[in-house]
Amino acid sequence: MHPTPRPVRAPLRWKIAALAAATACLVAVAVGVLVHLWTAHDIRSRAEAQAFNAVYSAMDVYRRTGSLADGAELDPVDLPAALRHPADGERHTAYDGHAEGNSGPSYWAAQGTGGPGSPVLAIRVNLAPQLSDLPRLDAAMAVASLVALVAATPAAVYGAGLLARRLRRVAETAGRISAGDLDARTGPTKGGDEVADIAATVDLMADSLGRRLRSERQFTADVAHELRTPVGGLLAAVDLLPAGETEDLIRARVRDLRGLVEDLLEISRLDAGAEEVARARVPLAAVVREAVLRTGYEAEIAVEAERTAERTVETDPRRLERIVGNLVANAHRHGAAPVLVTVQDRTVVVRDHGPGFPPDLLRHGPRRFHTGAAERGTGHGLGLTIALGQARLLGAELRLDNAEDGGAVATLRLPG
Numbered sequence: 001m002h003p004t005p006r007p008v009r010a011p012l013r014w015k016i017a018a019l020a021a022a023t024a025c026l027v028a029v030a031v032g033v034l035v036h037l038w039t040a041h042d043i044r045s046r047a048e049a050q051a052f053n054a055v056y057s058a059m060d061v062y063r064r065t066g067s068l069a070d071g072a073e074l075d076p077v078d079l080p081a082a083l084r085h086p087a088d089g090e091r092h093t094a095y096d097g098h099a100e101g102n103s104g105p106s107y108w109a110a111q112g113t114g115g116p117g118s119p120v121l122a123i124r125v126n127l128a129p130q131l132s133d134l135p136r137l138d139a140a141m142a143v144a145s146l147v148a149l150v151a152a153t154p155a156a157v158y159g160a161g162l163l164a165r166r167l168r169r170v171a172e173t174a175g176r177i178s179a180g181d182l183d184a185r186t187g188p189t190k191g192g193d194e195v196a197d198i199a200a201t202v203d204l205m206a207d208s209l210g211r212r213l214r215s216e217r218q219f220t221a222d223v224a225h226e227l228r229t230p231v232g233g234l235l236a237a238v239d240l241l242p243a244g245e246t247e248d249l250i251r252a253r254v255r256d257l258r259g260l261v262e263d264l265l266e267i268s269r270l271d272a273g274a275e276e277v278a279r280a281r282v283p284l285a286a287v288v289r290e291a292v293l294r295t296g297y298e299a300e301i302a303v304e305a306e307r308t309a310e311r312t313v314e315t316d317p318r319r320l321e322r323i324v325g326n327l328v329a330n331a332h333r334h335g336a337a338p339v340l341v342t343v344q345d346r347t348v349v350v351r352d353h354g355p356g357f358p359p360d361l362l363r364h365g366p367r368r369f370h371t372g373a374a375e376r377g378t379g380h381g382l383g384l385t386i387a388l389g390q391a392r393l394l395g396a397e398l399r400l401d402n403a404e405d406g407g408a409v410a411t412l413r414l415p416g
Helices: 012-065 133-178 194-238 245-272 284-295 317-334 359-364 382-394
Strands: 072-074 091-096 106-112 120-126 280-283 300-303 312-315 340-344 347-351 397-402 408-413
Touching (some): 012 120, 359 397
Antiparallel strands (some): 280 312, 347 408
């Protein structure tokens, strides 16, 4: 089997750092806008109060001396229309943000000097000098925000890296457990946050899964071991039957039962890690031919090159024959003829022309006694499970695919 390629993803640390930087930028913009608006409002409020107080003092001077104080005017031409007819004795203010010429935005304060038709005393406070400082304030805020962002980004990257490393450790442990390493554990994780909870949960899951698998493996081994004796007795009893069709039928069924028991014992030994590899340098093409011959099934064997026919590999020939034999038998039982076995360099490919491997097998790998659908043609039993276990023991890669034009393809690559 081969893992499904994973899409390329951006590392978590850079995602967190980018989010932190974006948040810092938004905060800086929001603070800058608020400071700008508050400062402009404060300038206008101060100018309004200054104009209001100034027109009071100017009116007092005008009534006592008849002269105008500095900055005071009577009925100025550019006085806003809202202030041209104030009620007698009342002071009013108005903002003029569209003053023409060089005067700039201003705050006006006005008060009538007498009854209706009398002149209006007015004072204008120019806001241009104060408002001219706003661009400099905005620039200072922008520079300060940029400096803060430059200083905060490395800290965010560092903090995100710590979190990413902890998550990566948990992910690596989960991957090892998924690959069959039931002893993998995350171990104690610093911090009492969600990452520590996830790590503890993964370890608990691994403990529970390990107990269940060990129980199932022990059960399989016990059943297979207990069945060996009665199956041996059945074989002996068959020899006492009179020759005939009935004897042949019973012998074939007992032989199948013995094969099943041997398969179960082999799987239990593979699960327990009790198998030992007896390596020897053997000719690959010759071992493959012998394995196909032992199955009793017909298969076309193709050796791609002359140097491949002479190539020797260092492996366990008995286990290699077992893998190739199971693949050929599976192709005949669940696929369709013709079955083609190709040997090229260190690779052995077994292909049939049946319906191919079911999607569930390609996604999750072969499962013991699982037959896929109701029809036997899409099923698989212990043969592929044993082949995968033996391939792992040899350090080889066994890949299961479907050909584009139909048929199942099993590719065995031996190590160099």
